[in-house]
Amino acid sequence: MINYLYPDYEIVRDPSKCIACRVCERQCANEAHSFDEEAGCMVADSSRCVNCHRCVSLCPTRALKIVKSDHTFKQNANWTGDRITEIYKQASTGGVLLSSMGNPNAFPIYFDKILINASQVTNPSIDPLREPMETKTFLGKKTGEIRRDEKGRILPYTEPQIELSVPIMFSAMSYGSISYNAHESLARAAQELGILYNTGEGGLHEDFRQYGANTIVQVASGRFGVYKDYLEAGAAIEIKMGQGAKPGIGGHLPGTKIVGDISKTRMIPEGSDAISPAPHHDIYSIEDLRQLVFSLKEASEYKKPVIVKIAAVHNVAAIASGVARSGADIIAIDGFRGGTGAAPTRIRDNVGIPIELALASVDSRLREEGIRDNVSIVVGGSIRSSADVVKAIALGADAVYIATAALLSLGCHLCRSCQSGKCNWGIATQRPELVKRLNPDIGSQRLVNLVTAWKHEIMEMMGGMGINSIEALKGNRLMLRGIGLNEKELEILGIKHAGE
Amino acid sequence: MLKEGQIRIPSGCAISGIISREGKPINGRDIVESIRVMHDRSNGLGGGFAGYGIYPQYKEHYAFHIFYDTQEAREECERFIDRHFDVINLSKIPTKKIPAITDEPLIWRYFVSPHPTKLADSQLDESEFVARCVFRVNTEIEGAYIFSSGKNMGVFKAVGFPEDVGEFYRLDEYEGYSWTAHGRYPTNTPGWWGGAHPFALLNYSIVHNGEISSYDANRRYMEMFGYRCSLQTDTEVITYIIDYLSRKKGLSLEETANVIAAPFWSTIEKKPEEEKLRLTYLRNKFASLLITGPFSIIVGFEKGLMMLNDRLKLRSAVIGEKDDRVYMASEESAIRAIEPELDKIWAPKGGNPVIVTVNE
Numbered sequence: 001m002i003n004y005l006y007p008d009y010e011i012v013r014d015p016s017k018c019i020a021c022r023v024c025e026r027q028c029a030n031e032a033h034s035f036d037e038e039a040g041c042m043v044a045d046s047s048r049c050v051n052c053h054r055c056v057s058l059c060p061t062r063a064l065k066i067v068k069s070d071h072t073f074k075q076n077a078n079w080t081g082d083r084i085t086e087i088y089k090q091a092s093t094g095g096v097l098l099s100s101m102g103n104p105n106a107f108p109i110y111f112d113k114i115l116i117n118a119s120q121v122t123n124p125s126i127d128p129l130r131e132p133m134e135t136k137t138f139l140g141k142k143t144g145e146i147r148r149d150e151k152g153r154i155l156p157y158t159e160p161q162i163e164l165s166v167p168i169m170f171s172a173m174s175y176g177s178i179s180y181n182a183h184e185s186l187a188r189a190a191q192e193l194g195i196l197y198n199t200g201e202g203g204l205h206e207d208f209r210q211y212g213a214n215t216i217v218q219v220a221s222g223r224f225g226v227y228k229d230y231l232e233a234g235a236a237i238e239i240k241m242g243q244g245a246k247p248g249i250g251g252h253l254p255g256t257k258i259v260g261d262i263s264k265t266r267m268i269p270e271g272s273d274a275i276s277p278a279p280h281h282d283i284y285s286i287e288d289l290r291q292l293v294f295s296l297k298e299a300s301e302y303k304k305p306v307i308v309k310i311a312a313v314h315n316v317a318a319i320a321s322g323v324a325r326s327g328a329d330i331i332a333i334d335g336f337r338g339g340t341g342a343a344p345t346r347i348r349d350n351v352g353i354p355i356e357l358a359l360a361s362v363d364s365r366l367r368e369e370g371i372r373d374n375v376s377i378v379v380g381g382s383i384r385s386s387a388d389v390v391k392a393i394a395l396g397a398d399a400v401y402i403a404t405a406a407l408l409s410l411g412c413h414l415c416r417s418c419q420s421g422k423c424n425w426g427i428a429t430q431r432p433e434l435v436k437r438l439n440p441d442i443g444s445q446r447l448v449n450l451v452t453a454w455k456h457e458i459m460e461m462m463g464g465m466g467i468n469s470i471e472a473l474k475g476n477r478l479m480l481r482g483i484g485l486n487e488k489e490l491e492i493l494g495i496k497h498a499g500e
Numbered sequence: 501m502l503k504e505g506q507i508r509i510p511s512g513c514a515i516s517g518i519i520s521r522e523g524k525p526i527n528g529r530d531i532v533e534s535i536r537v538m539h540d541r542s543n544g545l546g547g548g549f550a551g552y553g554i555y556p557q558y559k560e561h562y563a564f565h566i567f568y569d570t571q572e573a574r575e576e577c578e579r580f581i582d583r584h585f586d587v588i589n590l591s592k593i594p595t596k597k598i599p600a601i602t603d604e605p606l607i608w609r610y611f612v613s614p615h616p617t618k619l620a621d622s623q624l625d626e627s628e629f630v631a632r633c634v635f636r637v638n639t640e641i642e643g644a645y646i647f648s649s650g651k652n653m654g655v656f657k658a659v660g661f662p663e664d665v666g667e668f669y670r671l672d673e674y675e676g677y678s679w680t681a682h683g684r685y686p687t688n689t690p691g692w693w694g695g696a697h698p699f700a701l702l703n704y705s706i707v708h709n710g711e712i713s714s715y716d717a718n719r720r721y722m723e724m725f726g727y728r729c730s731l732q733t734d735t736e737v738i739t740y741i742i743d744y745l746s747r748k749k750g751l752s753l754e755e756t757a758n759v760i761a762a763p764f765w766s767t768i769e770k771k772p773e774e775e776k777l778r779l780t781y782l783r784n785k786f787a788s789l790l791i792t793g794p795f796s797i798i799v800g801f802e803k804g805l806m807m808l809n810d811r812l813k814l815r816s817a818v819i820g821e822k823d824d825r826v827y828m829a830s831e832e833s834a835i836r837a838i839e840p841e842l843d844k845i846w847a848p849k850g851g852n853p854v855i856v857t858v859n860e
Contacts, residue, residue, distance in 0.1 A: 123711040123793050124814055131812060132764045138784045146749060146785075154755070156781030370724045465713055466794075468812065469762075471787035472714030479716065 004088040006071045009051045011044035017063035018042055024055035024064060029422040029434055052415035054424035086345070097345035100418035100428070102245060102337040102382050102404060105349055109337075110356035110489070111388045115498055117479045118464040126468050128459040134469040135166045135455055135462075139236075139376040139398055140305045140329045159329060160305045162236050164399060165194030166455045167470060168389060170447075171334075171380045171401035172218050172240065172309070174202030176253050176262045176274070177341035177418070178407075179435040182427045185410060185443030187211035192444065193451050196235060198401075201251065201276060203265035204230055216307065219296065221250055222276035224266040231300045236330070239292060241280070242311030244338030244355070244381035246347045251276035257421060257430050286322040293327040305329035307378070312336060312358035313351075317365035324366055324374045331375045332401060333358050338381025339404040341428055342419035355381050356395065360493045363396025363475060386457035395493065396475040409450040410443045513685055513697075513709040514541035514662075517798040517828040518838075519678035519805045523553070523858040524824060528671030530838050531679035536663035537837040538830060541709075542683030546696035547665035548657025550705040550800045551676040555652050561588050561611040562630055562702075565648035565655055566637075567693050568606040573643030580641065584633050585612035593656075593669065600664035605693055609654075627702055627747060632726075634701065639728055645694040650703035653800070657682075657696035665696075677858055678805055680798045682707040698800070699735040701743050705800040708735040709830055710815050713793030721788035734795070741789050742799055751782075753799070753806050757853035759786040761811045798828050804857035813850030820845040826856045 011032060020042050024033040032048040033055060035041075049066065056064045073081050086097055119125040126133065140161035147155045170186045177200065184207070190197040191214045198216040203225015208215070217234035219226050231237055242248070253274040263270040283289050293306050308323045309332035310316065316333065323331050335355025340348065359379045366372040379392050380401030392400050408414065411425040418428035426438030458470075467473050481498040482490050490497055516534040520526055531549060555563055564581070568574040581587060588611040595607065614629050622629050634646045648655035653676075656669040662683040682697040698705040712718070712734045719729045719737050725748070727740040738760070745756040762783040768776055783790070794814030799806040807828040809817050820827040820835040821844040827835040832845065848854045 119713070119793075123713060126812070132766060134765055136765050138787070142785050142787070146751070154778050154781060156777040158781060158784060161784065367720060367724050372721075372724060467713045467792045469790055469792055471790050472717050472792040474717055474788060475720050476714060476717035477720070479713075 001092070004092070005047070005085060006069065007046040007049065008069055009049055009066050010046045010069050011049050011055075012065050012067055013042060013044060014063045015041065017061040019061055019063075021060060023058050023060065027054045027058050027424060029424050029429075029431070030420075050415040050417040050420070051413075052417070052424050053413045098342055098419050099345040099348050099416060100342055101339040101414055101416045103349050104416070107336075108354065110354055110485075110493065111384070111391050113483050113485050114356070114391050114493070114495065115481045115483055116387070116390060116394075116461055116465070117481070119466040123466045125466055126463040128456075128463045131463075132468060133459040133463055135458060137164050137167045137399060137470050138162065139164065139378065141375065142373040160236075160303055162196060162305055162330075163194075164196070166451060166458070167393060167397075167399035168383075168451055168454065169195050169216070169378065169399060169401050170197035170406050171338075171403035172198035172200035172216070172238065173341075173403055173407075174200030174218075174253075175205055175265055176202040176257060176430070178427055179423075179429055179438060180205065180261065181435050181438040181440050181443065182407075182410060183208060184440040185438065185447060186406065187214065188440060188444035189447035189451070190214040192448050195451065198238060199225075199234070201225075201240060202262070203267060204233055205261060205265050209233055218309075219292075220276055221278070221280045222274060224268060224274055224276075227267070228299060231296060231304075234304065236305045236307055237296050237300060238307040238309055238332065239280075239289070239296070239328075240309045241283070241289070242309065242313070242334065243340060244311050244334030244336050244352055245340035246343040247311035247313050247336075247352045248278060249344065249347050250278040252342070259430065262430065286326060289323065289328075290326040297327070307332050309334060311338075312353045312355055312381070314353060316353070316358045317361040320362040320377075321365055321369055321371070324369075324371045328375060330378060330398075331362070332378040332380065333362060334401075335379065335381035339407075340418075355379050356391075357489075357492050359392060359397055360395050364494055367475075386454035387461070389454060390458055390461045390473070391480060393470065393473050394476050394479045395495075396477070398474060405450065406447055409446045410438060513707075514538035514683040514830045514834070515681065515707040515709050515796065515798055515828075516830070516834045517678070517680040517707070517800070517805050517807070519826050519856050519858070520824050521826065521856065521859055522824040523677045523803075525553070525675035526677065526679060526825075528666065528674040528676070528679065531681045532663055532666030532671055534827070534829060534834045534838045535666070535681035535683055537834045538683055539661060539663070541685060541830060542661055543685045544661050545659060545686050546657070546682070546684030547660055547662030548655060548682050548696045548698050548707075549662070549666060549669070549671060550648075550653065550655045550680045550698040550700060550707070551671070551674055552653045552678040552800055552802070553676040554654055554674045555611070558588065558611040559652035561613050562649055562651055563654050564610040564612060564634075564646050565593065566608045566610070567645045567647060568608065569643035571606070573641060574606055574608065577637055577641050577644040580633075580637060581610060581612060583615070584618050584629075585610075585615055587612050594673070595668050596670050598664060598668055601658055601660045601668040604658065604668075631702055631743070635726070635728055639730055647694055648700050648705075650700060650705070651802070653700075653703060653705070653802075655698050655700045655705055657698065658693050659696060677803075678800060680705060680707045680800050680805065695731060695733065697733075697735050699731075699733070699739045700800075701739050702747070703800075703802045704739055704743050704746070706735050706739045706742065706797055707800075708738055708795055708797045710734065710795030710797075710810065711793055712738075712791050712795055712810075714791050715793075717788055718791060738791065738795070738797060741791075745786070745789065746801075753801075753804075753855050754853060755782060757806070757808055757851070758782050759789050760791045761808055761851040761853075762790050763851060764811065796830065803860075804855060806853050806855045807848060808853045809848060809850045811851035816847075818845060818847050819854055828854070
C-alpha cells in the first residue's frame, strides 16, 4: 500500500559535527535514529520523528536540528496541506483522528489583545522590592451573614476555603496520563509554593498522600479511584463536568497503560480500558449536579470546598449561574485552548470558546445576578505567562489553573504526541525507562522556579498599577484596555479600547 | 467632551474637618477659613461642605438638597417626591450671587418623611426606602440630582474654589457640631455641580483626597447590591462601601476600616490568635472592598467624624486637638489657620482610623 504521507519535519544532521556517540538513538523512543554499520555513520528516519527535541537537547556536539519540511502540496488556500494529509490518514485507517495538548490553530488570542495600565502622576506606582505586595488569596464562598457572640464580637466562621500564596494552581492531570515522576514533581512543587495541584481522574497514589494539604482530588465521570479516604485526603474536591480540550467528550486510557500502580490507584483491573463516559451518568441536569455536590460534602463532612469544573462552551454564563446555585464553592472554567493527553482532533480544534470571553461573561453574569460571592472562579486553558494571569484576574478570576505551562517547565516541548505514550521527556508515558528521565528533584525545582518567577512579575505589574494586594485587582477591568478589538468583543470583555 | 459620570475623572484634593466633642455649635465660617488656606490644592473645579446638626428644627426629617437643570426636571422630581414622601417644608437654598460662582443650577431643599403607606408597601426599612428613592431620582430623572439626603445634616457644593462656595451658600449663617470641607483638583473639566464633593448618602458624607487603584474592583462589587455608581468617582464608591458595611452589614466603623484599609497579611500574622481570625475573616469575606492606592478620607456620620488613610499612607493627613474640638485636615496649615494654639497635633498612621464622636 502506498504511503501518501511525507513527514512534516526533517531531522538534519551535520556530519562534520556528529561523532556517532548514538545518544540520539538511545534517547528516541520513536526509534527515529539508528547507526548504519556499513556506512559507519548515524542515519535518521524523519517519518518517525515527532519533533520533541529530546535528541537535539542531548546531542553533545549540537549536530542535530529539526526543520519544517519544505516538501509541499500544490498551493491551495482552501485545501491546505494539513487538510489533505488528514484525509489520507482517515482514508487509510477509517478512524477518528487523535491529537494531544491544546488547540494549535490560529484563532484569536484575546489575552494578546489586552493591555495593562500603570500609574502616572495622579497616583503613585508601588515598588514591590520596598513595600509589601500581597498575592495571597482565598478560594471559596464569601456568603453568609455576620454572626456575633453575646459580647458583640464577630464569630469568624467561613465556609471551607483554599488558601493560596499566589493565585495559581496546577490543573488536573491524571496519574496514568502523566507519569509518577511528573505527579511527584507537581505535588512537591505545590507544597513548597503554598498552592495546590490536582490529581485528575486517576486516583491518588499512596505515596502522595503526604501532600494532601496541597492536593485537589478529582471526581470525574469514570469515578476511578474514588472512595471515602480519597475524598478526605485532599484540600478540596473537584467534580469534572468538562474539559476545554474536549467539551462533551469522555476519556479513554487504553488497557495497555493500566498496569501496576496505575491499575491499583484507579482501582480497576490490570489491562482493562479506563473509559470515562462523556456525561456523568448520575448527572443529566443541574439538579443532579446539586445532589452530587452535597453527596461529596456529606462524605467529607462539609470540611472541603467543592469545585465544579466545566468546559467553556457557548452558554457558559448560564451554566455557571446554575453551578453557582448548586452549592459548589468554586467554579473552574476550562477554555478551548486547554491541553489534553488525547482528544479527537475535530473536537479539540472546533468545540468550545476562548477562556477570556467565557471568564468575562461568567463574571459579569454572576454579578448581574448578585451571586458572585457564592463561588470563586478559577480559569485555565490557556494561561501562558504572568501577564495572562494578571489579565485573567482583572477580568474577574480569583485564580488560574496552569497545566501546559507546568509541563513545559518539566521539559515538555509541545510535540503533541502524548497519545502515543512514548514521551521522551518522561512526562506523558508509563514506560519505566522513559519515566526515570524526569527527576522529581529537578522537576519540582523547575516548577517552583516558574511560579516564583511569575509571582515576581505579577507583583511588578501590580505595583505599576498602584495596587498592593491581589484582591484589589480582581475584576478591576478598568485596568485593562483592548487593542484591535471590535465593539462586540469589548462589550463581552467589559473593557474599553486603548485610547479611551 | 464627556461629562462627569460618563467618564472616570481622577483628581487630587484638599480635605478638612472639625468636630466639637461636646456637641457645641461651630459656625460654618470656621470650616471655610480652614479650607481657604489650602487654595492651591484645588483648581477651582469643585468645592463643598457638609454640616451636621445644622437643622435642629427639622431633625426628625430627611433633608433633601437637590440640583435641577430645568424647571421641568424640578416639576417631575417634585411629583416623584410627593408620591413617596410627606413634605414638611420646601424652599430654595439661600445663596449669595458672587462673581466667582456662575452657571448655578436651581438649588432646592426639602424636609421630608417617607409616606407611611408607601413605606409599608415597600417592605423596606426606612433608610433603605429613602436610599432607593435617591438612587431612582438620580438615575432616572434627567436633570435632577439629590446630593444630600440625611437627617439634621446637609451638603453644600458647587463648581468653584471651596472658599467661594462657602460664601455662595452663606455658610456663616449655619451652625453645627461638625463640619467637613473639600477642595477639588480634577484632571479634567467636569463643569457639573453634582460632581463636586462631599459625596453623601443618607447620614454618611465623605470627603476624599486620592486616587484609588482598586476603583473598578470596588465598583463592580458594590453594584451587585443595588448601588449604582453613576458618577464614576472614588468618593462615590467609598461612600457606598461605608454605607453598605455600616448600615447594611452592621459593622462598626473600626471594623469597616479593617476591611477597606485592611492590615497587611504580615501584620495580621503577628496578632494574637483571636484577633488574627477576626481580621482574616473580615479581609477574606469582604476581599473586594479592600481599597488600594492613595486616599485620605473624612467620613461624616451622625454624631461623629472618622479620618482614615490608606494603609501605606500615600496621602497627607493630620489631626489637631484643642479643648473640646478636634480638627482633621490634609495639611497642618489648615488647622493652624483657625486654631493656632493646639493642645496636641499628630499624623495618624496609615490604615489606622481616628474616630471622634460627640459625647452623649
